[in-house]
Amino acid sequence: MVKGSGLRYRTYAPILPPPRCPRTGGTVLVTPPMVPIELLAGGALGAAGLLLILLRGGHTVHRTGGAIAALGGLAILAGGAGLGAPTAGESGFSFPLLVALLAGVMSAAGAVRVISSPRPVLAAIFFVLVVVAGCMLYLTLGAEFLAFALVIVYAGAILITYMFVLMLAQQASGDSKSGAAEYDRNARDPIAAVFVGLVLFLSIATIMWKAVDSFDPATTGQIQRARAWIALGELPKGLREAVESVEPGATPEAGTLHVSAGEVSLQVTKADGSRGSVTLPESSLPHNTQTVGVALVKQFPVSLELAGVILLMAMLGAVVLARRQIEIGDAQKAELHARSHGGAA
Template sequence: MNWIQHNWALLLPLVLGACGVWLMMPGARSIRPLGGLACLGALVLGFQLVAGSRDVSGSMFLVFASATLISAVLMITSRNPVYAALWFAVVTLGVCGLFLLQSAPFLAAATIIVYAGAIIVTFLFVIMLAQQAGTSSYDTSSRQPFCASVTAFTLLGLLLITFQSAAAQQTVDGARATEVAAANKALDVQMKVETLDIHKSSRPLPSEELGQMRGLGRSLFTDYLFAVEIGGTLLLIASIGAIALAPRRAQGTL
């Protein structure tokens, strides 16, 4: 009970969010406006948890994060798979904005090209090929929405508690490190050199910024060259497999 009183700021948005998603899920017991209000409340309360900065990047983070989360909820609760795919495109755009804020411009561009340009278009093709008669019966009901919401939000709570305790540990470690740093500076420098040597080319040079394409390419083609080869092979095999799995024209089109 003491723990609940201590952590109510974490628990309240989780409970609200679980109830909201449960109410918004398609099914017999769905009350969509009420669920949407609960989800919005959970979002606002959840943003109180994090340390938001009041500058431009902080407000851009708020815009991108709320766009991402709102359209994620709308995606998993929408009754029409075409709308679900379009909301997923909005989720992708929001995630790309967050990538930009985390200094990953190349990844933002690549994700937009791969997801919004290729994957969602292919999904839309398949939906329109397979489901021409609008919403069907299996889209208007969901399987065990209450249990799934409770499970997923319990997982979310555990993740957040882990992140919180890790952040607390980090501040404690940071304070202790400044005390100890003077004592064993030589040892520390030696250890740092050793850890740097493992993946040396993944660390940006002093003249580079984090996430610059030059540094990314150097890391990709030195430290991770073998993985790049395997990734290329995987793409080749997946395309062969997709062609082999898809129904033949001789078997009749859809």
Template sequence: MNEIFMNVGFWVLGITAVVASLFMVTRENPVHSALWMLLTFFAVAGIFIQLDAEYIAAIQVMVYAGAILVLYMFVVMLLNPKSTGFIKVPAKVILGSVVALVLFLQIVMTLMGTGVIKSAQMSGMNLPEGLSNVKAFGAVMFTQYIVPFEVASILLLVAMIGAIVIAKKD
């Protein structure tokens, strides 16, 4: 029974993510694009829950859907760019689609070429007794990966200062 739920969930979330990202790429109005991107992010958050990454799903919703998307909407509304020149060169569209399709086929061919992946069953995360996903995550993050964590904080600080300096009126 659980198996059926996992399957149905995967197909619903996967198809939602793919369709929403297709709409995101093809909508003329950037605001519509941003809203379709929001739907993609929520579907991907559902995929994360399926993959036993509950904490990642939560920060996906908070950071991507909450922070980054609001930033995009803010800039789109602030600039209010006229959408002239939307996909006016069909040759460019065909070329771009073909390049993306070839890239996709290459990835799939590589996947099929590796024997490990064909029979790989997803067994789910085997957490130690009494540890939730967040506890196990934190235990690894703040012991083994403490230095990259600090470097990431410096990166965010630099980006924050940089964004203020660049966008400021002289």
């Protein structure tokens, strides 16, 4: 627990007894990992429901499983949103939180449908729902550029590729009643799969849950603003426009951007040739796309090149893999052999 973070959660269900100090017998200061009660209860309910869905025991079992899983998922999401916890600030329940809750319900339900739908095409379409819900979450987290990039790349490109392959490889199913193949209708080892998923969820979510305890919104907001202003210094055109909006005709001097807690100023050469300092207005703070672009190009130039190489390699690999191999019979082989020898003679 970081001092001054102002975050401590009420209800923790210990899964291990607190460790004892070997020498004195007292409780040691390092606390064991505790699973928050919302995650434990919600995860168990959700796993039970998911298991019932995957077992495909019939219509009623399926419905019951869905209801139980929905209940568990809601418990997890409500716990994550801190609905049972006291909230600080003037408005505890904000509009972004409402949007994020809706997106969470959408993505969890979509993900369950992806893994439980007997038709692969439906699974792909529900994956689009998960992607769209993810974009809503990205928007609430202030990642506008990625939200739209994700829709374009995932829903627009990757999912279409999946659809193409599904159509190429979809076979006439033996069972015409449900329209799905046998291996799509019956899950393989659903109990083991759900158990692995539950354990993984509890461990990841517990660690992440505790990680938020060290979050300090005020300091983080200041850091984020300062980083955005520094990114403006890397954008010549943006800097010129920002200066132009305050002092028409002035040109900024390179490398003179000064970011302090209160205000942002830089040296300029004014229209009449004299030098001076201007204070930039709040409206010229760079937006998400600009700052992400600067971070991408300035901090990770080599990774950017490598990403291009990965794409090129994947393209070549896909072409090599998917190339149709021609089967040649013995007669054709002999004919080809004779032809090549005839050509040589």
